Amino acid sequence: MSEEVAGYEVYEGEVIYEDDYLEVRVIDKPGAGGACHEYVIQCRPTDAEVYDEYSTQAGEEPFKADRTVLGSISFQNGPIRENGVNGLTxxxxLAIVEHRLNxxxxxxxxxxxxxxxxxxVEFSKTVLHDRTADRKARGVEGESKA
Structure with missing residues (x-):
């Protein structure tokens, strides 16, 4: 689901987040549970000069934002008991975001x-933990059952 433009991968898919410099695209269709699993994070093309973390000095050449892929995220696709571990939860x-904020x-x-x-983030983690505990107590965790 991508094409190459000016030497960079351009992913097709719905943009679900963007700011001045980044965009996040969902690049797959929802699965059986209703959620998507594959996301790409890349630089947004811009003509604005972007300075690096070392605050490039005047007179030096700042870089231009291009479509560089900064990362991708693959979420668990299907229940673990049925599909094995194949992605993030x-x-x-949320644990990564929590760590950064701390x-x-x-x-x-x-x-x-x-x-x-x-x-x-802490509230979200608590609610998801409670959901998992409930599913385990009912014997349906890791299975395609509600």
Whole structure:
């Protein structure tokens, strides 16, 4: 589901997030459970000059944003008991976000924005944990059953 344009992979699919520099695309169709599984994160093309993390100095050549693929995410596709482990879970991705927010809060610039986002992530993890515990208690965790 991609084509090459100017030497970069351009993925087709719905853009589900974009900002000035990034876009996230879902590149597969929903599976049996109703959710998609494959996502690509890439730079958005722009004519704006983008400075790197070292704050490129005036007179040096800043880079232009292109369609560089920065990463991809593959979520678990189908129940583990039926398909084996083949991707990330929502909980794993939330753990990464939680870790980053905790690191920001422990760093030199903690903020109420980070704290609020962290509370939302922690709540989401708790609810997903409760869902898994309920499914285990009913004997349907890892299976194609509600």
């Amino acid at each position: 929502n909980e794993a991705l 690191c920001f809060q422990a760093g030199p610039y903690p903020s109420h924005y980070n704290a609020a986002a962290l509370a939302g």
